[in-house]
Amino acid sequence: MANQGIHDPRSEHAGVPAGEPVNHGRRRFLTATTAVVGAVGAGFVAVPFIKSWNPSERAKLAGAPISADISTLEVGQRLILEWRGQPIWIVRRSQEILQALPTLDDQLRDPMSENPEQQPAYVLEGDAHMRSIKPEVSVLVGLCTHLGCSPEMKAEIRPQPFDANWKGGYFCPCHKSKFDMAGRVYEGVPAPTNLVVPPHHYENDTTIVIGVDPSQSNSQGAA
Numbered sequence: 001m002a003n004q005g006i007h008d009p010r011s012e013h014a015g016v017p018a019g020e021p022v023n024h025g026r027r028r029f030l031t032a033t034t035a036v037v038g039a040v041g042a043g044f045v046a047v048p049f050i051k052s053w054n055p056s057e058r059a060k061l062a063g064a065p066i067s068a069d070i071s072t073l074e075v076g077q078r079l080i081l082e083w084r085g086q087p088i089w090i091v092r093r094s095q096e097i098l099q100a101l102p103t104l105d106d107q108l109r110d111p112m113s114e115n116p117e118q119q120p121a122y123v124l125e126g127d128a129h130m131r132s133i134k135p136e137v138s139v140l141v142g143l144c145t146h147l148g149c150s151p152e153m154k155a156e157i158r159p160q161p162f163d164a165n166w167k168g169g170y171f172c173p174c175h176k177s178k179f180d181m182a183g184r185v186y187e188g189v190p191a192p193t194n195l196v197v198p199p200h201h202y203e204n205d206t207t208i209v210i211g212v213d214p215s216q217s218n219s220q221g222a223a
Helices: 057-061 095-107 214-222
Strands: 035-037 066-069 078-083 086-092 137-141 152-154 169-172 177-180 200-202 207-210
Touching (some): 066 078, 137 207, 200 214
Antiparallel strands (some): 035 078, 078 086, 086 137, 152 169, 200 207
């Protein structure tokens, strides 16, 4: 499916045992390698990331943490990782997007993220509208909470065919579910809940670790 300015590596059937049904929406967005995905409206740039930073495929499926350097991630760009067989989206949001997020509450099903199963509590401790440790950096599991398809990123604030007042976010063309740039689900769409925020922390200002909470990281450091 098309997504202006966004190029996501896809693999429809890789790793599916014979005789098992294929979830096309989920499989086509799982990446074989980590890639940086370019900003909307500026073409796309796909840059292979440092593969040695990632654990083995077997370790990833078992849930081993993965690390990424986000120092070169520019505003509007998305970095796609794979953790526990799921696509993880890391997006650097613009100030325009951050200012728009608090204005959307009356259009959303769970604007303050009150469902505790959809995110760790620590991502709500600052401004709950952001759902992130650092306001400008969003971290989400890139799977629609309806049927597990992977939505398209529509990061620009401009009218869209599916929403004339679009303030940036994610759109699932399979069943028309919509999420804002914090992964919060809109009212009146099939998806029942917000996109999931995975456990994560910052090892330093430019290195993010997916799969380990900040409290776990602190206890490991003290040990």
